[in-house]
Amino acid sequence: MLIPEYRDMLAAHKRIQPYIRRTPVRVSEYLNELTGAQLFFKCENFQEPGAFKVRGAANAVFGLDDAQAARGVATHSSGNHASCLSYAAMRRGIPCNVVMPRTAPQAKKDTVRRYGGVITECEPSTSSREETFAKVQAQTGGDFVHPYNDPRVIAGQGTCSKEFMEQTGGLDMVVAPIGGGGMISGTCLTLSTLAPETKVIAAEPEQADDAYRSFKAGHIIADDAPKTIADGLLVPLKDLTWHFVSNHVSEIYTTSDAEIVDAMKLIWKHLRVVMEPSSAVPLATILKNKDAFAGKRVGIIITGGNVDLDKLPWL
Amino acid sequence: MLIPEYRDMLAAHKRIQPYIRRTPVRVSEYLNELTGAQLFFKCENFQEPGAFKVRGAANAVFGLDDAQAARGVATHSSGNHASCLSYAAMRRGIPCNVVMPRTAPQAKKDTVRRYGGVITECEPSTSSREETFAKVQAQTGGDFVHPYNDPRVIAGQGTCSKEFMEQTGGLDMVVAPIGGGGMISGTCLTLSTLAPETKVIAAEPEQADDAYRSFKAGHIIADDAPKTIADGLLVPLKDLTWHFVSNHVSEIYTTSDAEIVDAMKLIWKHLRVVMEPSSAVPLATILKNKDAFAGKRVGIIITGGNVDLDKLPWL
Structure with a gap:
């Protein structure tokens, strides 16, 4: 197993610079009041193909x-x-x-x-x-090119957190959704060197909580066919992403599909960005566990914005 | 009639700096291909209260x-x-x-x-x-504080184009929707001094085309109760905004409500921002009059993002 290192992430950032966007970071006074935390949203849904991937x-x-x-x-x-x-x-x-x-x-x-x-x-x-x-x-x-269990892919995803830290000047925590664990692994890869005091927190749908159960059990548990509105998060951890999750993630929280849809609508309304259900799991997590985030500078990665505009989940 | 000047816009920008956002400019390779123009979208829907106003x-x-x-x-x-x-x-x-x-x-x-x-x-x-x-x-x-026929308001709206020119390094044209004419007047105020070679183009719903008819007639025509999906553009020009429109606007184009809704959905899908029907009139205009914009660097002001998420016009 080839584990990507910090210098691989740096090389990746240089390599992909002409083909990706340094996506903007959005804030909302309203969502800050609602959560009691200071939230920063990195809009990876603004990449040309609509996702951090x-x-x-x-x-x-x-x-x-x-x-x-x-x-x-x-x-x-x-x-x-x-x-x-x-x-x-x-x-x-x-x-x-x-x-x-x-x-x-x-x-x-x-x-x-x-x-x-x-x-x-x-x-x-x-x-x-x-x-x-x-x-x-x-x-x-x-x-x-595996969707997540590939060192080149994880090194690439890690470039997002590097920009995020530069753009915000530092964060207490970064919260990202977890499916196969590619983005979370990249985040761990980057922050464990660049900002080891910044906690990495994973947010997962209750109805596809294999990463949560793996984390608690200490080994990979894979479900057969989970079903959740967060359709980007159905896949299980693999050896490489498990390495990062088990070594560097501080906590995994789960939320219900109803909570995910409520958080998604809040983001559409107050941040005014189009994003997919998977990307709403972090805000749902923060709303459900306010005490864990209150008073903190919390970074949230809006992972993707590809959603069927004719079938919005709250309609 | 007190006509605001360029220095009033500069003073406004200094004054309001702590209370507004320097909103990001978004691009889409897809929309560029579709229109044949190079489009830059200034996201004023990202202001905290959701509009350039x-x-x-x-x-x-x-x-x-x-x-x-x-x-x-x-x-x-x-x-x-x-x-x-x-x-x-x-x-x-x-x-x-x-x-x-x-x-x-x-x-x-x-x-x-x-x-x-x-x-x-x-x-x-x-x-x-x-x-x-x-x-x-x-x-x-x-x-x-009148919604638009007020020199302080027009000077404030003009700060948007100043940022827009700084962020893009120059544009051939700026297209903004027109209702009462506050944003268009501010745009004229700023660009007529800062970039007099940049054309200011107004985009108006066919079903509330009083500015278009005023422009052609050479005097203000006000309708009684126009009806269009672009509900931010129902009000008529007044003396101060007419001054700017009649002196500095290059062209006013009109589009149907159906064209506005199509353009709105394109922006939601490909720019992945939540914006209101009024803000889609510029893209509808460009799609309808491709020859006038092809090959040009065209700035579009996304004026606002307050929309009822339970009643989207394409559903």
């Missing part, structure tokens, strides 16, 4: 040597990683093959194709996905 | 001498000016009285009250509003 994807894509780049990249994902990897590959002008379940929303498929990604559909099961992916990879020779 | 309101409020400040400010408005003036007054700790039609949306009344504004309700007619406002002003002695 472009950082890790771009780091993988632009770190390839020319020979490998010519064969392109490949992944399986039905979410933001698929579109972010396609976007990064398009920027480099190399092929990107994506295996997606045929049941994935049409909008997600459209986005991948808009960025030149080639989709191979599979059945919505792990066995079909693995089989299909193996075939695609054998045919294309594309370099496998 | 806090600039003019804060300039009026913080420009008062102590004696007048003690008596506070007063206005009539059912929209963003009411909440922005209440917000500015709250920041200075002085009274703010607002006359609003009893039919105004509850959410707007709630926002004014949240900022400590005192509402006196009137019937939804001009005569009732004027009568009620005269009474309130006589009782309180509050200084009347």
Whole structure:
């Protein structure tokens, strides 16, 4: 297991600079009053493809040597990683093959194709996905870029916290949602060196609380098919992300889907940004555990903004 | 008629600095491709009370001498000016009285009250509003801050374009929505001195096209009760805003409500910001008149972000 280091994150930041945005940090006097904390929101939903995942994807894509780049990249994902990897590959002008379940929303498929990604559909099961992916990879020779359990991806995600600390001048805590743990691992990677006094806190949906249970048990627990409105957080931890979570995360909190939707609407109304349910889990966590955050400078990563505007969860 | 000058705008910017945000400028590769122009969106919806109008309101409020400040400010408005003036007054700790039609949306009344504004309700007619406002002003002695036909307000709104030019390094055109003409006048005030080669273009709903018809006729035409989804743009030009529109605006374009809603959804989806229908009129205009904007560096002011999340116009 190759564990990415701080210097890998620094190299990543230099490498991906032309392809990512230094996203703005938003504040709201209203949300500060409501929570009793001083909140800073890093708007990764403002990346061109709408998610922080472009950082890790771009780091993988632009770190390839020319020979490998010519064969392109490949992944399986039905979410933001698929579109972010396609976007990064398009920027480099190399092929990107994506295996997606045929049941994935049409909008997600459209986005991948808009960025030149080639989709191979599979059945919505792990066995079909693995089989299909193996075939695609054998045919294309594309370099496998895992959505989160990849040192290049984690080093890329870590660049977000570096900017966040520069932009805010320091934070007591950073709260990010946890699914597979890519963003949380990148955050741990960066802050454990850059600001070891800043706590890293993970926020997870109650209905997909495998990271919480893993954290308490001391080993990875993976659920079969969790269901939550926070559809970016369904995947389990893997060895590399477990390394960071088990060593550097201070606490994992869980919140209900109803609490997530309430927090999402508050952010839309008062920060006036369009973001997805997964990104609302940190604010839901802070509202549910006010005492743990009161009086603190708390950074929240708004991880993504790809949501179906015709089906908002509060309507 | 006291016409505000460039130095008034500079003084306003200094005065209001602590109470406003230097709002970020957003870009979208997707919207650039779609329009063939290079678009820059200045997100005034990110002001704390959600609209550019806090600039003019804060300039009026913080420009008062102590004696007048003690008596506070007063206005009539059912929209963003009411909440922005209440917000500015709250920041200075002085009274703010607002006359609003009893039919105004509850959410707007709630926002004014949240900022400590005192509402006196009137019937939804001009005569009732004027009568009620005269009474309130006589009782309180509050200084009347008109929503747009006030040199302090126009000088305040002009600070937006100053930041916009600094942030973008120059633009070929700035497009803003036009209702009473406060933002457009401020834009003209600033750019006619700071960047006289930058064209100021106004975008108006077809269904409230009194500014367009005034511009073509060469004198103010006011409609009685226009109806459009762009509910921030219902009011007519007045002498002061007509001065700027007639002297400095290059063109006024109109678009249908359906085009406005389409543009609004595009902005929500690709810029991922929550903004109101009025703020979508510029993009609707550009999409409808692509040839006029193709290849140009075009600034768009996203004027406000106060919208009922339970009643989105495309649903």
